[in-house]
Amino acid sequence: MTSILFVCLGNICRSPTAEAVFRAKLPDSVQIESAGTGAWHAGEPPDLRAMAAGRARGYSFAGQTARAVKEDDFTRFDEIYAMDSRNYKSLLDQCPKAQRHKIKRLLDLTPDSAERDVPDPYYGGDAGFEHVLDLIEAAAQAWLDKPD
DSSP, rough: OEEEEEEEEESSSSSHHHHHHHHSSSSSTSSSEEESSEEEEEEEEOHHHHHHHHHHHOOOOOOOOOOOOOTTTHHHHHHESSHHHHHHHHHHHHGGGGGGGGGEGGGGTTTTTSSOOOOTTTTTTTHHHHHHHHHHHHHHHHHHHHHO
């Protein structure tokens, strides 16, 4: 069984959205979770705006609550995707050397994209959440299309 962890800063916007999108698009045999590099929102549900945008496209956020990355995440998960370069660097700093190969930026899956980071929509308007969904949906399709 493949396991994937998605990571953003607070685990309330981008990474829960990635969790919802990938759960909907990938086979049930893939274990999918999300976390944040910070614990400010631990125990909270995803951002209401992120959920509204995702639900409008048919995604479920059921059962999701924010949590911080834990030390054992680096051994438990096969693939760890950071939403942006800042979180990528934070993960590399926390990760044991032997597990660093698992950490990538989500948009590394879409090398033809002009963007390398999934932008944080937290302080913006609804269009930011839609843009995040567009980027994550493209990454999910790229993950499905990648050769084994």
